[in-house]
Amino acid sequence: xxxxxxxMAGSVPGAALRPYARRLADYREDHGExxxxxxxxxxxVVLILGFAGPMEVDxxxxxxxxxxxxxxxxxxxxxxxxxxxxxxxxxxxARRLFGMPLRHLANLAVPAxxxxxxxxxxxxxxxxxxxxxxxxxxxxxRLLAGRLADGPEPDQEVRWAWARLLESGGAVPVASLxxxxxxxxxxxxxxxxxxVGLTPKAAARVIxxxxxxxxxxxxxxxxxxxxxxGFYDQAHMNREFRVLAAVTPGQIRPRPRMPAAGH
Numbered sequence: 001x002x003x004x005x006x007x008m009a010g011s012v013p014g015a016a017l018r019p020y021a022r023r024l025a026d027y028r029e030d031h032g033e034x035x036x037x038x039x040x041x042x043x044x045v046v047l048i049l050g051f052a053g054p055m056e057v058d059x060x061x062x063x064x065x066x067x068x069x070x071x072x073x074x075x076x077x078x079x080x081x082x083x084x085x086x087x088x089x090x091x092x093x094a095r096r097l098f099g100m101p102l103r104h105l106a107n108l109a110v111p112a113x114x115x116x117x118x119x120x121x122x123x124x125x126x127x128x129x130x131x132x133x134x135x136x137x138x139x140x141x142r143l144l145a146g147r148l149a150d151g152p153e154p155d156q157e158v159r160w161a162w163a164r165l166l167e168s169g170g171a172v173p174v175a176s177l178x179x180x181x182x183x184x185x186x187x188x189x190x191x192x193x194x195x196v197g198l199t200p201k202a203a204a205r206v207i208x209x210x211x212x213x214x215x216x217x218x219x220x221x222x223x224x225x226x227x228x229x230g231f232y233d234q235a236h237m238n239r240e241f242r243v244l245a246a247v248t249p250g251q252i253r254p255r256p257r258m259p260a261a262g263h
Contacts, residue, residue: 005031009133017141020093020148026136028052030081039074040213040245041206042067043198045094045105049112049120049140050084051128057109064112064124066098068105069197071206073246085127085140091196092159096151097144102197119147157181158195161188165200170207171230174200209244212237216253225249 010025012018022044046067054061056077064084067074069091095102098115105115112120123143130136161177177200178188192200212229216222222234226249231237234249241249 005029005035009137011134011137011141013141013144017145017148020090020096021144022088022090024088024137024140025086026084026132026140027086028081028083028132029078031078034077034079036075036077038246039067039076040247041070041072041209043069043196043203043206043210044091045069045089045102045197047087047089047094047097047112048084049087049124049127050082051124052083053078053080055082060109062109062111064120065109066094066105066112066115067109068094068102068107069203069206070107071198071202072107072243074109084124085136087140087144091162092154093148094197095154095195096148099151101194103193106193106197116147155191155195157183157188158191161192161200162196162203165204165207169211169229170204172204174204205240206244209240212249213241213245213252216249219254222249222253 006027006029008025008027010023013021013024048055048062048065048067050063050065052063054063056062056079057065057067058074089097091102094105098105100115112124116123123140126143127136127140130139161181164172164177164180174188175185178185181188189199192198192203196203198206208229208231212225212231215225215228220228222237226234226237229237231240238248241247241252
């Protein structure tokens, strides 16, 4: 992938890594001027192993860092060239990679050195020395697989609850999940925050937002999306989109093309 100011090579992880990482990307970005972005809320974790200039994340300048699961949008800003490898981790991948409760990472960006110690510093150095593109991505996958092999096993009950939330688009009630597991609401919420970072209710909001945004990008009508994704009404969907991504549904849905002159 190459566009103005951005060069990126992406890959889908191999089978062994796929439960823990959705995507890896080797990137370099230089726009020649400051660039500010609004990043929507996410249920996973973004790991940046950087080796060029820093990126500002909610005002903090970071080169290598992990950005945790979030139930609000995040502002990023670049004022100089950045380069590195980005790893889009699942919640269980991040929990296993960092070996810490993800609730400590919710709505935060934390330097990779604090999350990964010496491993994080050495991984960034080795990736910087590797040829960009396929070789760098293959090295990143090997490094991640080795680190993940030593991490704690995910909580199987939380994995089950997480899968049900994803399958339902965030619609299944938390009480139903707790009842199916024969656990108290408080117990499920506590274990879920440890493994996923957000409460089940907050995670469901973010899942629902992304499901709705995907349908809007495909051209579905706003009212139909609001009903299909479980929003009370269009006003509710508008409020959620502003909190989670600083946009309105109308800004995401493609605008109809105007007919050519003379038609």
